[in-house]
Each structure stands twice: as C-alpha cells, then as structure tokens.
Amino acid sequence: MAAPLTLLLIVAVTIRAVLFRSSLAELIPERVEVVSPLNAWKRVVEGLALLDLGVSPYAGDVFHETPLIIYFFHFVIDYAEIVFMMADALTAVALYLAVKDYNKTVFRKQKYALEAERYPLDCLELIRTPKEMYYIPLKVAMFYLLNPFTILSCVAKSTCGLNNAVIALFILCTVKGSSLMSAIFLALATYQSIYPLTLFAPALLYLLQRLYIPVNWQRSSFWLFTTQYTFMYLGSLCVMVCLSFFLLSSWDFLSSVYGFILSVPDLTPNIGLFWYFFAEMFEHFRLFFICVFQINVFFYTIPLSIKLKEHPIFLIFMQIAIISIFKSYPTVGDIALYMAFLPAWNHLYRFLRNIFLVSVVLLACSALFPVLWHLWIYAGSANSNFYYAITLLFNVAQILLVSDYFYAYLRREHHLTHGLYLKRKDGSEATLVLK
C-alpha cells in the first residue's frame, strides 16, 4: 500500500509544483472562492511587512492570522510553497493512516457482531468486506490530494491548508488513541479558527469508546476521563494563547482574530452565507442575526453527539461539514477536507437519495462562481445578486449532501438491527419512513 500512496504524493506534488510555476499562480490567489480575509497569503505577507515596519500586524484590519502563524512564516517565508505542499501531503497521509486504522476497528467490531449473530440474516449484503475496504484509505488520500479545491487552495497558499493539516493530525491522534496529542492538536485547531471546538465531543466519545468506558453519568471512570481530556485540551489552549501573548506582548490578536471571525466585519464576497446577508442587513438586527448564524455552527453538536454517540468518526465528518458550511469565512479548502471523507462512506452509496443531483449542482456551481464573478466585478453586466444566487445554491447542495449522508448512515444502522427487507403486517413489502 505504501507504493501507491507514494506515487499519489508524487503526482500531487508535481501538479502543485507545475501550477506554482505557471501563470495561474498569480490568478488563483485573487479568487474570492479560494482565499478569504482570514487565510489569504497576501495578508500574511502584509502582516510580515507590518512587523518589519515596526507596526503591530494587528494595528490594522488586514491581518487576521494568529501570532503563531506569523512567527512560523517569519522563518519559513522563503519556503512557503514547499510548506504548503508539505501541509497537503501531511494531511493526506494523516487521513490515510487514520482511515486505515478506523477501518480496522470497524471491521473488528463487525466481526464480533457477526460472531455474536447480532445482525439479521438478510443484512449480509450490508456487511463490509475486506476487499472493498482495502482501497478506502488510498481513495481518501486521493480525494484530498487530487481534489481541485485542495489544489487551488494550495496554489493560492491559503493557510486553510495548514488548518486542515492540524485537523487531520487531530483525527489521526484520536483514532490512534493518543488522548494527549489529540487534545493538543484539537487545541491548536481551535486556536487557529475557533470552530473546531465542536470536534471536542466526537473526540471524547471516540476515546471513551476506545477505552471501553461507557458514556454513563453515574460512572466515575467516565467523569475521570472527561475531566482529564478537558484539562489537557484547555491547558494546551491556554499555553498557546499565552505563548501568543508573550510573542507580541499584547492581547490585540484576540479581537483581531477571534473577534473578526465572530463579528464578521469584512463583507468580502466568498462562498458562504454571511457576506451578502450582512451587507444587506438592517443595522439594528445585525447583532441578533450574527448570534443566530454563529450559534448555527455550535448548535448541532449536542444533538448530533447524542444521536451518533456510537459512531464518533462519522460525527467528526458531520461536524467538519457543518463547520465548513456555516462558518463565517468559508473557502473551498474547508470543503475539500470533509469531501476527503466521502470514500470512507462508500458503503452508504445504496441509501443515498439524491447524490446525482447534488454532485451536478456542486459541479455546476463551482464552474459558475468564476463566471458570475467576472460578470459582476469585471464586465459589469451582472450584479451582486448573480453571484449571491450561486452561493445560495452551492450551500443548499452542500446541505443536501451532508444530510443525505446522515440519512443514509442512520438508515443503514436501522437496517443492521431490523433487517434489510422489511415487511408490513400483512406481509407485503414495506417502505421505511421517518416519523
């Protein structure tokens, strides 16, 4: 398996290296779909330039990266392209290893269940075989590395690639059962962009499951581990924030990074839902709707954790997808991360209801973004509504995609307990409905 992965990495790096040398390397970083005010490379360079001028990078409203990022790039600014290519490769390898390990766990569980004869007899065709699971990790890595969204994001040197790498490492550490490293990477991801905070719940659930600690409020072992993990997480978060403070000896970065993410002052168009909504918002409703829209990201964590408490990795996928849909400055790089997981849910394919429609819409929208942007900004023959309409459609498609996978997952679980071919009372073939 190592050989195909190496080959894949070589191909991916070659594509990126070629694009870096081509004329597209100047065009792509200007695309609003690929970079947001939060992670544009131009702004990182600006922050470094401000630092060189002796001005705090947070004195202005251009730079919104965290202090660790600016110090990181202070040293590796000359090797930025290599750093971003390595970040992508690292993400892919981490996802590869994580999914490989996860599949092993899934397979082992399935084997125990089969041995215990817990599955209904007609469900045998739902049982996953090692043969079809063999290539899944490679497909995941391929979906990440060769996804045009990832490639664009990497060529634009969007720091989103680094955040993805951190999240991928977090997933790897969680799957491998290393609670300390998992907490540290989760803290790093949270420190970078707040939203991964919601991944705390699935990580905790997975680690509990791995240690065979049941989620039970009365059990002291549950509380012990939860407290332990929370402390590791909060402790490392605290260390990072304090380190940032000591690097710049000011707290300005808090409002400039987190305040900027949460209060959405920059309305530069992107593929998300925030920009046009808040450009057109009535001033006195602004705060209310910002709260509503931001809560949306965190809101689903608890119900999803309850519903999917047996399946934390799928929960991670759901959370990452929800974050990338409802975050304030989404870019295509965020989408690429959750799309990389799609091959891992290959076995749900038979239960997906509108995958064809959704993929067509996603593809069409991706093509229409630059077209309508050009018509609005450069040709002047369209207005902002055109681009806005495409962002709406794109987000509806993403929502349908995610909820379709969620539906399929729940349905498969239902079939695994109740049998695949359900009968009505009168013996005729039944259809499943949500009630």
Added chain:
Amino acid sequence: MQNLDSRPAPYAKDQTQEAAEEERQWEATEVKEADHVPDTMQTPDVPPPTPAKDQFQEELVIRPLHSGDIYASFQFRTMWDTDFLRGSKVSHYRLFPKSLGQVISKFSVRELHISFTQGYWRTMQWGQPFLPSPPGAELWVWFQDTVTDVDGAWKELTNVLSGIFCASLNFIDSTNTVQPSASFKPLGLGNVTDQRFLRYAVLPREIVCTENLTPWKKLLPCGSKVPVCLMFDALMKVASSQSFRLSYNTSEICHNSYCKSTVWELRQTLNVVFDLHTSGQGKREWSLFKMFSRTLTEACPLASSSKVYVDGELFELSPTTPLLSQAVVLGDRRTYSVYDLTNQATFGQTRSLNMLLRWRAAESGDMLRPLLHGERYVAGYGLQTGEIHTLMYNNHPYRAFPVLLLDTVPWYLRLYIHTLTVTSKGRDNKPSYIHYQPSKDRLRPHLLEMLVQLPPNSVTEVTMQFERALLKWTEYTPDPNHGFYVGSSVISALVPSVVAMDTNSTRECPLFSSFFPCKEESSYFMRVYTEPLLVNLPTPDFSMPYNVICLTCTVVAVGYGSLYNLLTRTFQVEEPSPGLAKRLANIIRRLRGVPLL
C-alpha cells in the same frame, strides 16, 4: 463705530513710516529704479509695524496666467495682540471676528487652517498658487498641549465650524481624520510638534458655493464694504470660474522679530481664476469692471493697509501707478505694480479706480515650469483590486531634494503596504522614512507618510495595491455608482529656488549680486496637492434587503430542517393509511362503542 472711524489717521502715518523704513532697506539692498517699494508677501514673520492692539490689512493680487486666464487673490489679515487662552475671558472684540475668537478660546486651539476649494488648480498650466489647497474642504488644527481629550475637542470643533462656515465639516469623524507625523508643522509660533495635538482631515467631496461666502464675509471687519464688494460679484461668477478657493488660517505669530510678545493672526484668502476665454471676453484685455462688474471707489476705512498688486510684467496698465514692488513668491521673482487704496490720489478725479489691463505682447512668454509637481491616478480594472500611482516630478535640472509624501486613504480601500514601490528613473528608490498606520474598518483611515529623495529632472512613481471592500448597504453614499472620493496626496518639500537658476532674471541683475544664489532665496517651502481620486466600489443590490434576508434564512432553515428531521425522528415501517370513508366510520364506531373496522 465712531471711535473706530477716528483710527485711520495714525494708521496712515504708520504706513508712511513703514514705507519710509522699507525704502531705506531697499536702498541698501536693491539697485533699481527709485520708486520701487519692496514689499513682503507671504512671509508670515514680518513684524507688524504698529503697536496697536489690533489691525487689519487687505490686498488684492491680480496675476495673468499663461493659459490666458486671470488669477485674482484677495487676502485679508487681522492681527490682534491678545491672549485667548490665558485666564481672563476675552469679551471685547473689535476687528477680530468674535465667532472665531470664541472658538479658539473654548477649544484651546493653537492653530486653525481651513480651506474650501472648488475646481482643481492646474499647476502645469498656471504655475504655483500662492496658497495651495486640495479640492474640497481641508481642515487642520493644532491644539494647545493643555488639551487632554483631543479627539473630543476635535469632534466638537468640527461641528461648531460646520455651523459657522455653513459647510459639511460635521462629516469629519475618525474615519477621515489623521495625525500626520511630519507633513503638517505649526506655521506660527510654537515648537511643539507632538502629533497627538494635530488633527488633519480632508473632505474631497465637499462642494463650495456662494453659501460658504456669507459666513466668510461676516468675519471681515468691513463686511461687504469696498473693496470686498468686488469679491462678491466675483463670486457670483463662481460658476464660470475655473478654480475657486476660500481659506482661513489662524495662528499665533511673533509680534516682532525678537518674539518678545505674540499676536493672533487671522488670514482670510479668496482666490479665483477667471476663465475669460469661455465667457466670451477673449480679447486679451481686461478691466476691473469687466471682471468684477464694479470699480474700486474707496478702501476699507478700518484697514491699515489696502493695496492692489498687479503682476505688470505682461500688462500695459492704465491708469499707471508710480509704485512698483518686487516680491519673490515660491522662488519666483516678479515685479508688481502697486495701487495704494489708502492714498486718495490713486482714485484720481473720477473717484473710482478701474484698472485696464492689456497684454503687452501677443505671446504670453515663457512660464517657469513648477519645480515640483504631483499627479495621481488609479490603475487596474474591475472592482476587486486596484493600484494607486502617485507621480512626483522634480523639474530642477541639477538639484535633488527630499519630499514628504502624505497619503490618506479611506479604510474601504485596503492598502497592502508590502506592495509599495518607489521608482525613480527606472530604479528602486528606497524611502528614508516611512510612517504607516494601517486602517481599522469603520474606524480610521490608512495613513502613509514617507520621505523620498527626488533625483534631479526625474519622475518618481509611488505605487501601492489596494483591495476594494464591499460595504454594508447603509454605508454607501447616495449615488454609489458615482464612486468614492479619496483625498489628495500632500507633497511637502523644501524646494531649491527657481530664482537662483532663472538666468532671465539674473541677466538683468548686476553681476556682483547674482554670482552666488542668495541664501534666503536658495530654498523655500512648498506644498503640492495632487488630484483627488474617484474610486468605484462593488455595490450590493440596494433593492434587495428583504429578499436577501428571506432567501438566506431559507437556506439556513433548509439546513436546520433537514438535520432536525433526522435528529428527532426514527425510521418506521410505513403502514398504509386507511381511506377517508373508513376513518370516518371508525370515528363513529368509537363513539358508539362498537369494535373498529
């Protein structure tokens, strides 16, 4: 008023005294025709000649421009030996306008400079103006260092001035106010150069019209009396003038050359450029009557000096005047014919003065090219990004000099300082000093100040990229597709004098006087304003707020609904629902208590 009227006599005496003094000075330094009276213009540190508490001077300068237009500059200077800030409240005002005096004492203002300008000064065609100012309104104020809440005082001051001058100065807020670190130094006394007490703001969109003139007139001691009346008719012609500016400058200056005591000085200036070609009077012959529809009949009785200067080198004047004056303004030496309006002989038999000016030659002669000149434009296309180009011309053939460039760019054009390039003669020209203050969204503008050395006879280009922001729909000005104005760049420089290199003028001078360029003329301070920029921003659809709110909320609701659906419901086998008739029958059966169907 009566005791005021009694004053002119001693003034006149002092005037002759002054003239006598100056004549003596001139005798010592100049070698020319005997009836020249060297006069000093634009030199604020001249000691006021009289020991009176306050005094008032007025003058009009008429200068032909090489494009064939006429430049008329009225200047009024009120000086008052008082202290607005020390203890006792000043309540008795004579010549100094009370409204301004109260503002100065209430807000502890050290210096106040306002200008309102309509049109753009074409430096390359017209040469340098006496008093440069940017299009729109410009206000800069130095506060006393006793002021603790400078921002509060500034905000209140702009609102008060807005009322006094009938202008939209109340639109000055933190988003267009900057504190330049080097470009604006106090013009009067005071070496305090702590920029915390300086506030500078430009409103490039401000439109100046006749309603700004009434308050301006009210500040003059003579009101609409002569010769100010000329001005008002001039102003009726604002529409036909090419450039028009009003300004007020207040500062504390030295009382005498030893600076033992100080006086407050108020200078009010009005500059108009008449376009005589377009108004159908292109005969190359003007008179005061033609320009202002009126002649001069008397001087303001309160004025200690009232003079009309005509740049006579290119004119034939009738009536002629025996007085001549030579002045070096902005490094350019010129000879002016002087009409002293306090002298009754000036008005002649008809008791009115109507100067007739006729071009001496058909060609207007060579104009000295301005040594320093600035231009600015926006490059790029589309509404996403752009690039500001500032061109600075040094036309001096062999002297390089440093200039200070001040750029104030509103926050909605996000500047990227790392894209700043300065090139002269195709080579990189690194600024020796850069002061950059990045913008804060909806709070403060970008401020860029840098010191650049301009090589001789070169064009220096400063470029910087910016990104156009999408604003909230309520933040756009009316008619948003017209674009947004960006105030002029300010180029301040100590420019080597033209006089020193102007061989025409040195040729006429005695050989011994021109071998070395004289020291006080070797360089002079100059400020150049570039054009303001008009930049388009991307706009949202202003008719859509309800639609957008509804549509986006629908999408969020789709997300919420589909997740909620999956989270709260469970899968169940669908049982076929019985028909309507059967259900009705069942209800009746339940009521009757018989088993259901």
